[in-house]
Amino acid sequence: MNNINILPQWFIIIYVILIGLCCGSFLNVVILRGLSGENFIFSRSKCPKCNHQLTWYMNIPLLSYIFLKGKCAFCKEHISIQYPLVELSCAILFYATYAVFGLTLKTLFLWIILALFLAIAATDILKTVIIDTHAYILTVAGILFNTLNLGYTTAINSIIGAIAGFLTMEILAHLGTIFLKHRAFGEGDSLIALGLGAIFGFKILLIILPLSILIQAITSLPILACEEFKNKNLKLFLSYIFVFLSLFIVVFINTCPNFNPKIYILVVIPVCILLLYALKNILDDLKHKKNILEKNENQKESVFKLLPFGPSLIISAILTIFYLDKIKEIILNFIY
Numbered sequence: 001m002n003n004i005n006i007l008p009q010w011f012i013i014i015y016v017i018l019i020g021l022c023c024g025s026f027l028n029v030v031i032l033r034g035l036s037g038e039n040f041i042f043s044r045s046k047c048p049k050c051n052h053q054l055t056w057y058m059n060i061p062l063l064s065y066i067f068l069k070g071k072c073a074f075c076k077e078h079i080s081i082q083y084p085l086v087e088l089s090c091a092i093l094f095y096a097t098y099a100v101f102g103l104t105l106k107t108l109f110l111w112i113i114l115a116l117f118l119a120i121a122a123t124d125i126l127k128t129v130i131i132d133t134h135a136y137i138l139t140v141a142g143i144l145f146n147t148l149n150l151g152y153t154t155a156i157n158s159i160i161g162a163i164a165g166f167l168t169m170e171i172l173a174h175l176g177t178i179f180l181k182h183r184a185f186g187e188g189d190s191l192i193a194l195g196l197g198a199i200f201g202f203k204i205l206l207i208i209l210p211l212s213i214l215i216q217a218i219t220s221l222p223i224l225a226c227e228e229f230k231n232k233n234l235k236l237f238l239s240y241i242f243v244f245l246s247l248f249i250v251v252f253i254n255t256c257p258n259f260n261p262k263i264y265i266l267v268v269i270p271v272c273i274l275l276l277y278a279l280k281n282i283l284d285d286l287k288h289k290k291n292i293l294e295k296n297e298n299q300k301e302s303v304f305k306l307l308p309f310g311p312s313l314i315i316s317a318i319l320t321i322f323y324l325d326k327i328k329e330i331i332l333n334f335i336y
């Protein structure tokens with residue numbers, strides 16, 4: 001630790017951001033090859049559109065996307081905005097973790113956990129799929145995190161939390177079948193709850209789950225509104241949500257006396273990026289499905305099936321990592 005303290009602060013910050021960007025770049029590969037089932041360690045990266053192998057300077061996080069103006073150098077097809085978004089989110093979250101928890105073993109574990117969060121949210125946003133392996137690695141990381149006394153609970157409670165988290169989501173999902181005639185949540189969401197239970201223990205999971213349902217409700221509103229009003233009043237609804245979110249943030253800041261606005265902004269930016277990215281994908285998906293469904297009926301059911309719950313769980317968990325005390329405070333203020 002002493003050796004690190006000799007280094008100037010700016011050097012460490014740049015180093016942390018670079019690690020975040022590189023991890024984000026690696027995550028993009030993990031996400032896409034996880035979805036396509038390819039082996040990601042032994043094959044070189046290539047353009048997903050034209051399969052042309054990429055040279056090293058086309059693989060620089062963030063910069064390559066900017067210099068190539070978002071287009072493949074060979075086929076000139078658009079490169080998915082997913083690449084720079086994941087890289088940027090990862091860098092910002094890594095920096096926020098370092099700023100709050102310093103250069104510690106806890107930070108290293110949180111980096112691994114946050115990277116897995118991003119991968120899980122991204123696969124869910126892209127294909128409404130959760131890769132089992134990502135969730136299992138998250139669970140093992142969570143148990144190890146608490147076994148080393150770096151986390152939120154004891155090792156035993158971590159294991160209990162994982163099982164209880166999984167079972168709670170399964171029960172909720174099956175209860176959903178009574179009202180929606182299909183599972184309220186996908187099997188993947190139970191796997192995320194398994195991982196979150198291992199990281200936070202069951203007590204904190206009982207805060208994360210309702211918070212994620214609130215986040216899900218906020219994200220779903222424009223989609224449901226869009227369905228109800230056939231796009232006409234979407235703008236109006238979006239502005240309502242914007243006002244609601246702004247009020248929510250103002251209340252949030254005011255209820256927290258020892259609040260760090262810098263870190264708040266750093267955490268909220270990637271969370272908003274994830275939200276907006278999810279929203280864009282869902283709306284695109286909805287348009288696409290609507291075209292197909294215009295021929296055959298049964299629209300209502302599909303609207304609910306379109307909303308992945310994973311990103312809301314992940315966003316809720318990210319907020320909990322940085323704001324557990326504040327969230328507890330707000331809940332207590334709300335109750336009393």
Ligand SMILES: [Zn+2]
Binds near residue numbers: 049073076077
């Ligand atoms: Zn290409």
